[in-house]
Amino acid sequence: MTERKDNSHITSGSSFVEELDRRLTLPNFTFGDPEKDEEEFYIYLPYSDLRGWIYERETIGKAASIFPLWRLQEVRSLSFVSMTLEAQPNPLVALEQPQTRFSHTLVVARTMEAIMRNNDFDEQDIQTGIVAAMLHDIATPALGDATKKIDPANLDEEDWWWEVLDEGSWAYLESIGATREQIDDIIHNKGILGQVLDIADRIGYTMIDLERSGANIIPGIRPDIGNIFKDVRVDKETGRVYFEDYQRLGNFLYVRAWFFRNVYINPYNQGSDFLFLRLIEPFYRPDESEASGKLTPNLLRRMADQDLVKFLAERYTPGRPWYTFTKSVLWFPKFERFDSLEKAESRVQEISRGPDSKVIGIKEGQRFNPSLDYLTKNEDGEIVEYREAEPFQALLIHRKSESMRGFYVFYADSGDLDLVRYLP
Numbered sequence: 001m002t003e004r005k006d007n008s009h010i011t012s013g014s015s016f017v018e019e020l021d022r023r024l025t026l027p028n029f030t031f032g033d034p035e036k037d038e039e040e041f042y043i044y045l046p047y048s049d050l051r052g053w054i055y056e057r058e059t060i061g062k063a064a065s066i067f068p069l070w071r072l073q074e075v076r077s078l079s080f081v082s083m084t085l086e087a088q089p090n091p092l093v094a095l096e097q098p099q100t101r102f103s104h105t106l107v108v109a110r111t112m113e114a115i116m117r118n119n120d121f122d123e124q125d126i127q128t129g130i131v132a133a134m135l136h137d138i139a140t141p142a143l144g145d146a147t148k149k150i151d152p153a154n155l156d157e158e159d160w161w162w163e164v165l166d167e168g169s170w171a172y173l174e175s176i177g178a179t180r181e182q183i184d185d186i187i188h189n190k191g192i193l194g195q196v197l198d199i200a201d202r203i204g205y206t207m208i209d210l211e212r213s214g215a216n217i218i219p220g221i222r223p224d225i226g227n228i229f230k231d232v233r234v235d236k237e238t239g240r241v242y243f244e245d246y247q248r249l250g251n252f253l254y255v256r257a258w259f260f261r262n263v264y265i266n267p268y269n270q271g272s273d274f275l276f277l278r279l280i281e282p283f284y285r286p287d288e289s290e291a292s293g294k295l296t297p298n299l300l301r302r303m304a305d306q307d308l309v310k311f312l313a314e315r316y317t318p319g320r321p322w323y324t325f326t327k328s329v330l331w332f333p334k335f336e337r338f339d340s341l342e343k344a345e346s347r348v349q350e351i352s353r354g355p356d357s358k359v360i361g362i363k364e365g366q367r368f369n370p371s372l373d374y375l376t377k378n379e380d381g382e383i384v385e386y387r388e389a390e391p392f393q394a395l396l397i398h399r400k401s402e403s404m405r406g407f408y409v410f411y412a413d414s415g416d417l418d419l420v421r422y423l424p
Helices: 013-024 059-066 070-074 101-118 123-135 144-148 157-164 167-175 180-187 191-213 225-231 246-264 267-283 305-316 322-329 341-353 391-402 418-422
Strands: 039-044 051-055 083-085 088-093 232-235 240-243 334-338 357-365 375-377 383-385 406-413
Touching: 039 059, 039 101, 051 059, 059 101, 059 123, 059 167, 070 101, 101 123, 101 191, 101 225, 101 232, 123 180, 123 191, 144 267, 157 180, 180 191, 191 225, 191 232, 191 240, 191 246, 225 232, 225 246, 240 246, 246 375, 246 391, 267 305, 267 322, 267 334, 267 357, 267 406, 305 322, 334 341, 341 357, 341 406, 357 418
Parallel strands: 240 375
Antiparallel strands: 039 051, 083 088, 232 240, 334 406, 357 406, 375 383
């Protein structure tokens, strides 16, 4: 892989945009002798048999070389999310080596390919499916979900994947017979290939996070839980995608629900993301030019996490090393939960009258999609929704999906978090 130049500095306005443009012209990867089929990446899906090298001439290797994917190596999948144990939310336990969007993309693409080959898809469809998997996160803005929530309509990676592609990328899509409409449908989980990508995506991030947090945190996990990808069946005549074993599916869905409840949407973890959202907002301008020195959607799709942190550090803590800014916003959030927006707003007024605390804001806790509508074979071999095949386990998963609903008031003491003074 080519060693890229050090870009530790960051500038403002048009010069900063020029710096990003210069970096985007650097080669993504340097492959070996074109007469040989050289190894490029070794990847594996944790808790499964799916592992091995990605080679330069196969579709994943070609896509990694042609598409502008290098930036995703520097975009974390979970922004500033750590991990909390359900019974003991304090202290936080950090996920070891959190996955990047790039490593996630490779695993998803390989998982999608394995599912399609297991179901005897033709090579044309397999190529198209792999390419869609490689592109599904390519437009993720710097700092991921924390940034995306500022303006989902203009920052959602599934809606804007096409904007980051260059002429070489479009030429490659044309060469394999894939159209923009086809790729867009798959990325939006439409049709058979879209359903397969949805499944591969969820298997990928859940298994990687499970490994990096330690499987012993959740009792009853099957040691080969990642092999759930082998259970995926595709009926091409009916368009149905289903799982062969409802119990293995239930085990996977429970683990995924556990991670949503305890990691992805846990308020202890959402606090840092929410704070960064508030710090980014004053500089975000969806309709201004990049020369203005503001953060536009297109610019955020070209930045890595570190670029955005440096951008904020220069504006909030000028003259100080940028990495101290990151440390200063990693806080253990204070929050209170209410069952209505009115009660939350009333509490905000109370806190605001006090001299020592600053309100970060109100964030609505959402339910997550527990995927209980995934199709599976039941005990009688009939294809039904999972909630019908295993009602009790499905109820437990459903309860986890609803458990974080409410309105959360986040606030900080001025002595604990000096950056709160910058908030409006």
